[in-house]
Amino acid sequence: MKLLSALARYCAILAGLLMTAITLVTCASLLGRNTIGVTLLGDYELTAVTAGAAVALFLPWAQLRRGNIIVDFFTAKVPERINARLDRFGALVMASMMLLLAWRTAIGGMSSYSSQTTTMMLGFPEWIVYAAMVPPLCLTGLIALYQAFIGNFEEQEQ
Numbered sequence: 706m707k708l709l710s711a712l713a714r715y716c717a718i719l720a721g722l723l724m725t726a727i728t729l730v731t732c733a734s735l736l737g738r739n740t741i742g743v744t745l746l747g748d749y750e751l752t753a754v755t756a757g758a759a760v761a762l763f764l765p766w767a768q769l770r771r772g773n774i775i776v777d778f779f780t781a782k783v784p785e786r787i788n789a790r791l792d793r794f795g796a797l798v799m800a801s802m803m804l805l806l807a808w809r810t811a812i813g814g815m816s817s818y819s820s821q822t823t824t825m826m827l828g829f830p831e832w833i834v835y836a837a838m839v840p841p842l843c844l845t846g847l848i849a850l851y852q853a854f855i856g857n858f859e860e861q862e863q
Contacts (some may be wrong), residue, residue, distance in 0.1 A: 706855075709848055713765035716841050720762035727755040747827035754824065754834050761838040764845040768799065768852070793853050800849035807842035810835050 734748040745751075767773055775795075780788055814835025822831045 713769040716762045717766035720759040723759045750824040758837040761841045768848045796849045796853035803846035
């Protein structure tokens, strides 16, 4: 399970690097627009494409660290054993949704590839973004499956 943990960490690092890069591009575009009147062509497209990929890349780390939002209003006073079962069920639902998203994203990517759709300004192939999103969605699903059937990563590391 150390492999899944390492992959999740690498995904999060890559997502952070992507977000840092697109932030610098956005800052350069804004500075250029507001100082010398020149902007970077397609900066909005680059932001959308990069943010979409980065969100998918952050998901495995969030699932690994159980960083998703949990509403425990109704279960705050429930015994820990029941909460653990509910957490495992939630992880199973999360795994199902992530694997479904991975499958449908792959189908969307293949459709985008076959129709050769691109972004409006830059002509960037959209299928690349879909392809970049499928592995982290699968990884998130695998981590959630592990949490549903075997337990929490932190429990295994101790």
